[in-house]
Amino acid sequence: MGFFDQVTGMMGGGDAGKFKVILTWINEQGGIQAILEQFREKGYSDIVTSWLSGAHNQSVSPEQVQEVLGMPAISGLAEKLGIDVGSASQLLSEQFPKIVDTLSPAGEVAHDEDLLTKGFHMLKDKFFS
Numbered sequence: 001m002g003f004f005d006q007v008t009g010m011m012g013g014g015d016a017g018k019f020k021v022i023l024t025w026i027n028e029q030g031g032i033q034a035i036l037e038q039f040r041e042k043g044y045s046d047i048v049t050s051w052l053s054g055a056h057n058q059s060v061s062p063e064q065v066q067e068v069l070g071m072p073a074i075s076g077l078a079e080k081l082g083i084d085v086g087s088a089s090q091l092l093s094e095q096f097p098k099i100v101d102t103l104s105p106a107g108e109v110a111h112d113e114d115l116l117t118k119g120f121h122m123l124k125d126k127f128f129s
Contacts, residue, residue: 022095025077029069032103035096042068050097052104057097062089065096 029035039048039060050058066074066089078088 021080022077025080026099028076029073032100035069036100038068044068047097048100051100054101054104057101060093060097062086062093065089065092 026032026035036048036051039045042064044060044064047058047060050056069092071085074088074092075085077092078085081088081091083091
């Protein structure tokens, strides 16, 4: 299953608008690299390494997501998606490891990765190839 399928599948029906919201939100947080660095700074380096390694992704709890990213950021995503903060935290805890894993096939995410552009390329490839 590809990145697009994973992200849209978590949205229950392939809502491209919500896909865009999540990618935009990640970029607003400074991008994948910045979020990974926040996890490392909070003591979750082993979890980040598992996401990048291509091996089994270690899980992260909604509470850990809240600790790392902070309630203002998660509240912002929740508001944009029209869901509550708990649901947004759960969504991120389930999907962020998959997103990182998908974006790091060689074990690292490009520092200049424009997630929104990459996501739309995947949309284009999904529907027009």
